[in-house]
Amino acid sequence: MKSKRETMEKIAALIRRSASAAVLCHMHPDGDALGSMLGLALALERLGKRVHRVSPDGVPPPYDFLPGSRAVRRRLPRDLPPLAIVVDCDGLARLGPLARRTGQVAHVVAIDHHATGKAFGALRWVDPSAAAVGALLSELVAALGVPFDREIATCLYTAILTDTGRFSYTNTTARALRIAARLVQAGADPGAIYQQVYETKSLAQAALLGAALSRLSTADEGRIVLSALTRADFAATGANDSDTEGIIDQIRAVRQAEVAVLLVERGGEVRCSMRSRGRADVARVAEALGGGGHPQAAGCTVAGPLARARKQAIRLIAAELGPRA
Amino acid sequence: MKSKRETMEKIAALIRRSASAAVLCHMHPDGDALGSMLGLALALERLGKRVHRVSPDGVPPPYDFLPGSRAVRRRLPRDLPPLAIVVDCDGLARLGPLARRTGQVAHVVAIDHHATGKAFGALRWVDPSAAAVGALLSELVAALGVPFDREIATCLYTAILTDTGRFSYTNTTARALRIAARLVQAGADPGAIYQQVYETKSLAQAALLGAALSRLSTADEGRIVLSALTRADFAATGANDSDTEGIIDQIRAVRQAEVAVLLVERGGEVRCSMRSRGRADVARVAEALGGGGHPQAAGCTVAGPLARARKQAIRLIAAELGPRA
Numbered sequence: 001m002k003s004k005r006e007t008m009e010k011i012a013a014l015i016r017r018s019a020s021a022a023v024l025c026h027m028h029p030d031g032d033a034l035g036s037m038l039g040l041a042l043a044l045e046r047l048g049k050r051v052h053r054v055s056p057d058g059v060p061p062p063y064d065f066l067p068g069s070r071a072v073r074r075r076l077p078r079d080l081p082p083l084a085i086v087v088d089c090d091g092l093a094r095l096g097p098l099a100r101r102t103g104q105v106a107h108v109v110a111i112d113h114h115a116t117g118k119a120f121g122a123l124r125w126v127d128p129s130a131a132a133v134g135a136l137l138s139e140l141v142a143a144l145g146v147p148f149d150r151e152i153a154t155c156l157y158t159a160i161l162t163d164t165g166r167f168s169y170t171n172t173t174a175r176a177l178r179i180a181a182r183l184v185q186a187g188a189d190p191g192a193i194y195q196q197v198y199e200t201k202s203l204a205q206a207a208l209l210g211a212a213l214s215r216l217s218t219a220d221e222g223r224i225v226l227s228a229l230t231r232a233d234f235a236a237t238g239a240n241d242s243d244t245e246g247i248i249d250q251i252r253a254v255r256q257a258e259v260a261v262l263l264v265e266r267g268g269e270v271r272c273s274m275r276s277r278g279r280a281d282v283a284r285v286a287e288a289l290g291g292g293g294h295p296q297a298a299g300c301t302v303a304g305p306l307a308r309a310r311k312q313a314i315r316l317i318a319a320e321l322g323p324r325a
Numbered sequence: 326m327k328s329k330r331e332t333m334e335k336i337a338a339l340i341r342r343s344a345s346a347a348v349l350c351h352m353h354p355d356g357d358a359l360g361s362m363l364g365l366a367l368a369l370e371r372l373g374k375r376v377h378r379v380s381p382d383g384v385p386p387p388y389d390f391l392p393g394s395r396a397v398r399r400r401l402p403r404d405l406p407p408l409a410i411v412v413d414c415d416g417l418a419r420l421g422p423l424a425r426r427t428g429q430v431a432h433v434v435a436i437d438h439h440a441t442g443k444a445f446g447a448l449r450w451v452d453p454s455a456a457a458v459g460a461l462l463s464e465l466v467a468a469l470g471v472p473f474d475r476e477i478a479t480c481l482y483t484a485i486l487t488d489t490g491r492f493s494y495t496n497t498t499a500r501a502l503r504i505a506a507r508l509v510q511a512g513a514d515p516g517a518i519y520q521q522v523y524e525t526k527s528l529a530q531a532a533l534l535g536a537a538l539s540r541l542s543t544a545d546e547g548r549i550v551l552s553a554l555t556r557a558d559f560a561a562t563g564a565n566d567s568d569t570e571g572i573i574d575q576i577r578a579v580r581q582a583e584v585a586v587l588l589v590e591r592g593g594e595v596r597c598s599m600r601s602r603g604r605a606d607v608a609r610v611a612e613a614l615g616g617g618g619h620p621q622a623a624g625c626t627v628a629g630p631l632a633r634a635r636k637q638a639i640r641l642i643a644a645e646l647g648p649r650a
Contacts, residue, residue: 167492168523172515177506181499190497195602198493200580203541203550209575210538213531225528250534255525277520 007125008136011109012143014083014123020050021083022076024102026094027056031162031197033088034059036111036133038068039155040085043137043146052077056096065196066158067151076101085109088133090117111136131176134159138179150187157188162197165249207237212247212262216254220318225257228306229264241266248273259317263309266301270309273299280320288316332450333461336434337468339408339448345375346408347401349427351419352381356487356522358413359384361436361458363393364480365410368462368471377402381421390521391483392476401426410434413458415442436461456501459484463504475512482513487522533564537572537587541579545643550582553631555590566591573598584642588634591626595634598624605645613641 015021023041025033034055041051054076059069076084076098084105086092090112092099102108103120110121113136115128130136134156141152148156160180164172167180184190201209212227219226229244244264252260252275259280264271272289274282275297282298289312291300302309340346348366350358359380366376379401384394401409401423409430411417415437417424427433428445435446438461440453455461459481466477473481485505489497492505509515526534537552544551554569569589577585577600584605589596597614599607600622607623614637616625627634 161492167486167515168519170516172509172519174506174510177502177509177515181502181506184497184502185499190492190502191495194493199578201578203543203579203581206538206541206575206579210535210540213535214539215535216528216531218528250531253524253526254528254531256528 004125004127007123008140008143011085011111011123011125012140014107014109015044015047015049015085015144018049018081018083018107020052020081021085022052022054022081022102022105024054024076024084024086024089024095024098026089027096029055029057029060029063030088031063032132032134032159034063034066034069035155035157035159035162036087036137038066038072039134039141039152039159040087040137041071042068042149042152042155043141043144046146046149046152047144050081052081054098056098062197062200063158066155068155080105083107083109085111086121087111087137088113089120090114092120093118111140129173131171131173132160132163134163135176135179138183148183148186153183153186153188154193157183157190158193158197161190161193166194166198202239202243204237204239205243208233208239208243209247209250211237212244213250216251218256219314220321221324222256223258223321223324224261224314224317225251225254225259226261226263226310226314227251228310229262230306231265244273248275251275252277258321261310261313261317263306263313265304265306268304269301270304270306271299271301272309272313274313274317280317282317282320285313285316285320289313329450329452332448333465333468336410336436336448336450337465339432339434340369340372340374340410340469343374343406343408343432345377345406346410347377347379347406347427347430349379349401349409349411349414349420349423351414352421354380354382354385354388355413356388357457357459357484359388359391359394360480360482360484360487361412361462363391363397364459364466364477364484365412365462366393366396367477367480368466368469371471371474371477372469375406377406379423381423387522387525388483391480393480405430408432408434410436411446412436412462413438414445415439417445418443436465454498456496456498457485457488459488460501460504463508473508473511478508478511478513479518482508482515483518483522486515486518491519491523527564527568529562529564530568532562533558533568534572534575536562537569538575541576543581544639545646546649547581548583548646548649549586549639549642550576550579550584551586551588551635551639552576553588553590553635555631569598573600576600577602583646586638586642588631588638590629590631593629594626595629595631596624596626597634597638599638599642605642607642607645610638610641610645614638 025037053072108121109123113130260275276282281295286298286300289300350362378397433446434448438455585600606620611623611625614625
């Protein structure tokens with residue numbers, strides 16, 4: 001097996017000899033996908049390359065403050081460039097409608113940190129030990145000899161900040177913090193970026209969070225902490241379905257919660273999001289209900305009504321938690 | 326003026342020649358005060374010193390997970406040690422009932438990062454450019470030749486994490502992140518520490534936050550976002566007055582909030598907490614109402630009822646914000 005370092009050097013060489021390139025990220029992009037895509041694009045431009053920034057779903061807020069986000073397109077150009085660099089994708093399918101044409105590019109490079117997925121691309125640099133793709137790109141940018149400037153550093157810092165959950169997840173390694181330090185040294189402004197990413201709730205989002213927290217309940221001797229949002233809550237607050245993001249983490253912040261659950265009414269169905277502190281594998285619960293995810297964060301959609309979905313989730317999670325120690 | 330480096334070396338020399346020492350922090354201790362005090366205490370013990378950990382208010386949760394917190398006393402020992410190291414105090418008065426006896430110790434050393442305050446101590450190492458006293462102590466521990474171990478690193482990482490607002494405030498410097506990286510390398514566990522400090526809300530605290538967010542209102546064309554908590558909210562949720570901590574920051578997270586305000590009914594009075602995104606100086610508003618604070622975070626207590634306090638706060642904040650740009 002080639003070493004990761006060698007692979008990175010090969011990618012750097014391929015970039016150097018390409019006059020133009022497309023940099024792509026996955027559908028429903030998060031901070032790591034967008035920060036990585038935009039940071040790499042800037043670095044290639046500093047080398048004099050013509051760069052196409054491509055995101056199938058564009059740049060949703062709050063990430064539209066990132067340098068270069070206005071240049072992002074939802075499609076590849078009519079004339080395909082010779083090089084496509086796909087970041088943070090554990091499979092070509094995650095490019096959605098762009099997967100087919102991307103596969104037609106002469107050189108496809110994948111840069112990722114997911115442990116699983118469906119391999120693609122002639123050159124693959126996949127390092128699951130990296131906290132974020134942004135951390136890998138920081139190394140690539142350095143290998144390319146491009147000095148970090150404020151704009152590149154802002155993109156890559158945002159990638160690392162968001163994929164480590166503001167330096168709170170278990171992937172917050174010494175390496176991640178060291179790279180973050182280097183990016184701040186180069187001009188990334190942690191306070192300003194934090195405000196842009198995390199302090200731009202709408203009034204409706206804040207009110208929806210309030211509704212969810214006003215209605216917490218517990219089950220299984222307090223080890224499961226739950227809340228539920230009905231269509232009436234969305235109507236009363238003016239919030240929409242994407243405004244539920246982040247609410248589950250605030251439920252998990254309750255001390256005794258081994259597992260946090262948020263149930264959201266959607267038509268006749270109920271979306272069930274789960275977070276575990278580590279003892280229960282909520283991916284197994286989600287899979288049993290036709291969903292999926294990671295051991296500590298998973299979700300599924302089940303038949304309504306709410307009360308039935310709640311009962312079902314509690315039964316399966318309690319079984320997964322097992323008897324009290 | 327002596328250089329900071331020289332001062333640190335002098336403190337290290339004084340520590341080396343003292344067989345015992347007291348390490349003290351201020352009343353109502355925060356994460357930096359306790360993490361710094363406990364981290365330094367451990368380092369001195371590694372050097373074979375007899376150490377007294379002294380905190381006038383003990384070690385309140387969530388910080389009681391910190392290594393060494395069980396050894397903390399609320400008073401100095403009957404026989405005063407020859408050396409007292411006071412951390413994170415911008416004046417001896419912040420030791421409260423312990424100020425007098427601490428002043429009687431032969432060698433008093435102050436290690437602090439506040440820009441203002443009332444000088445005390447024969448040896449003073451005050452560096453306002455440091456994100457946290459924990460960052461200064463990381464340098465002192467290294468200068469003492471004590472290797473960082475998991476316990477020391479946990480204390481000092483907690484100090485930096487909390488005083489930078491989880492790496493979100495403007496004091497999140499490259500230096501702070503570099504030191505954090507070194508502490509993680511030495512064994513501090515960012516995920517576990519984050520959970521201990523920030524994910525240990527009681528159900529009552531979460532419900533009180535829910536009540537506050539369910540009742541947001543705006544004033545001054547949306548530039549002021551407010552909420553209020555009545556005694557009925559405390560009764561309904563089972564929360565107490567200290568459970569309001571952190572709520573104001575969640576109000577400030579609303580996008581358009583130039584100033585966030587939380588009003589809390591307390592008997593016939595109303596406690597008014599304010600946060601500014603930078604445009605308004607809320608300390609001036611608080612001072613006008615008999616309180617005080619920093620330009621971006623201030624508070625005061627005014628006469629009730631709530632509606633009157635709300636009106637008064639809005640009028641003063643709107644004047645401070647000035648006309649819309």
